[in-house]
Amino acid sequence: MDYQLTDNQREFQKDLAGFLQERIAPRAGGFEDCPRGEINDRMRENLKILSSRNFLGTGINDDSLDLVMIYLAGEEISRACASTFLSARSSAFMCGGALALFGSPEQKKKHLGRLLSADEIGAIAYTEEDAGSDISSITTSARRDGQDWLVNGDKNIVVNAPIADVFLVLALTDPDGGIEKGMSLFLVEKDSPGLTVGASVETMGMRGVPMASVEFKNCRASELMGEKPGKGYQQLKTLMTMGCISITSLCVGIGTACMEISTQHARQRRAFGRQIGKFQDIGFKLSDMFTYNDLGRMLGLRAAWAINTHEDDAGVSAACAKLFAGEAVTSIVNWGMQIFAGHGYIRGSDIERLYRDARFAGICEGTSEIQRALISTHELDRFKQV
Numbered sequence: 001m002d003y004q005l006t007d008n009q010r011e012f013q014k015d016l017a018g019f020l021q022e023r024i025a026p027r028a029g030g031f032e033d034c035p036r037g038e039i040n041d042r043m044r045e046n047l048k049i050l051s052s053r054n055f056l057g058t059g060i061n062d063d064s065l066d067l068v069m070i071y072l073a074g075e076e077i078s079r080a081c082a083s084t085f086l087s088a089r090s091s092a093f094m095c096g097g098a099l100a101l102f103g104s105p106e107q108k109k110k111h112l113g114r115l116l117s118a119d120e121i122g123a124i125a126y127t128e129e130d131a132g133s134d135i136s137s138i139t140t141s142a143r144r145d146g147q148d149w150l151v152n153g154d155k156n157i158v159v160n161a162p163i164a165d166v167f168l169v170l171a172l173t174d175p176d177g178g179i180e181k182g183m184s185l186f187l188v189e190k191d192s193p194g195l196t197v198g199a200s201v202e203t204m205g206m207r208g209v210p211m212a213s214v215e216f217k218n219c220r221a222s223e224l225m226g227e228k229p230g231k232g233y234q235q236l237k238t239l240m241t242m243g244c245i246s247i248t249s250l251c252v253g254i255g256t257a258c259m260e261i262s263t264q265h266a267r268q269r270r271a272f273g274r275q276i277g278k279f280q281d282i283g284f285k286l287s288d289m290f291t292y293n294d295l296g297r298m299l300g301l302r303a304a305w306a307i308n309t310h311e312d313d314a315g316v317s318a319a320c321a322k323l324f325a326g327e328a329v330t331s332i333v334n335w336g337m338q339i340f341a342g343h344g345y346i347r348g349s350d351i352e353r354l355y356r357d358a359r360f361a362g363i364c365e366g367t368s369e370i371q372r373a374l375i376s377t378h379e380l381d382r383f384k385q386v
């Protein structure tokens with residue numbers, strides 16, 4: 001068993017980290033009190049900065065994804081700015097990744113290079129007002145109209161919607177086909193007649209992420225993902241399994257950023273004539289933070305490697321990683337807040353931003369409850385002979 005990254009991977013990580021700490025990290029706090037329009041412009045710029053060194057497309061090849069590289073890039077980008085990672089991920093990983101895995105040669109030629117260079121920004125839209133964890137209850141539909149499809153329905157909480165050029169949309173194409181055969185993914189361009197982006201959605205954390213609802217009214221879509229309709233649920237499931245790796249990297253990146261500032265504070269802040277880090281209670285918090293974060297990283301990389309090598313139970317490893325890291329990071333930022341105490345609780349402090357950003361991890365890409373349900377189903381199945 002070899003736990004080491006290759007020399008190339010280590011070199012890449014170092015190069016990326018240096019670039020991000022210089023170019024992206026100083027911009028992270030600036031999103032907080034910006035007007036929405038400015039946030040959108042700043043995020044477009046951040047995606048361009050990432051693409052200027054080809055980091056936006058890390059791990060995304062023409063017809064495959066390298067999840068270890070995607071993990072490594074995700075951890076460093078999130079350490080610098082979690083919002084930037086969430087936006088980059090929707091565009092490059094979710095839309096670009098879908099194109100790499102399921103797109104036709106024409107679709108790849110038209111969109112993939114542009115998404116990875118941030119000349120085009122992508123968004124993925126599956127959640128609806130009455131359908132979140134339960135994807136089977138979406139009502140957005142698409143029906144044939146000549147060579148095209150007409151899409152009708154509403155999606156909400158769509159990352160990048162206000163700045164997106166192209167939307168990857170989940171719709172019912174055969175209401176009798178059930179979840180496995182009745183859904184399809186479409187690429188819909190923002191200028192398609194019938195597509196309207198709603199007002200921006202305001203969130204507790206991840207304040208730098210442009211987010212809005214999207215409405216489709218007889219919206220003409222010509223770009224089905226894949227050769228035949230009916231594959232949408234399987235495609236989304238594949239993306240979300242892989243997405244668990246990138247959300248794990250998000251958690252560990254936030255955890256690392258939190259540990260860095262908390263450790264610095266524990267060294268600088270003095271009470272009762274000593275560095276507060278010398279009090280055992282504070283030291284124990286730092287050690288628990290380190291342990292939780294390192295475990296999250298190990299699980300994330302283990303699952304990434306399992307997906308890359310097509311291990312049978314890779315999906316369960318990915319769910320375990322996302323479940324653990326998503327809950328661990330909320331403990332990590334909580335300990336961080338306790339170390340900063342009153343000064344951390346003041347609006348505008350870095351720990352306060354990380355605290356709010358971290359809470360998102362247990363909600364997205366399959367909530368913690370949904371991950372537990374998946375893992376327990378696997379376990380019950382595994383021991384059914386006993």
Ligand SMILES: Cc1cc2nc3c(=O)[nH]c(=O)nc-3n(C[C@H](O)[C@H](O)[C@H](O)COP(=O)(O)OP(=O)(O)OC[C@H]3O[C@@H](n4cnc5c(N)ncnc54)[C@H](O)[C@@H]3O)c2cc1C
Nearest residue numbers: 124125126127131132133134157158159363365367369370
């Ligand atoms: C910041 C942010 C960004 C997002 N970005 C996007 C995006 O770009 N595109 C997009 O389409 N969506 C996006 N979403 C939506 C996200 O995917 C959903 O919030 C998520 O799937 C959960 O759905 P829900 O919020 O409707 O919760 P619900 O499904 O209503 O769940 C409510 C509660 O019930 C629990 N629950 C539900 N079913 C079960 C079950 N079977 N067993 C046990 N417990 C269960 C859940 O775990 C949760 O605790 C985003 C959300 C956030 C917060």
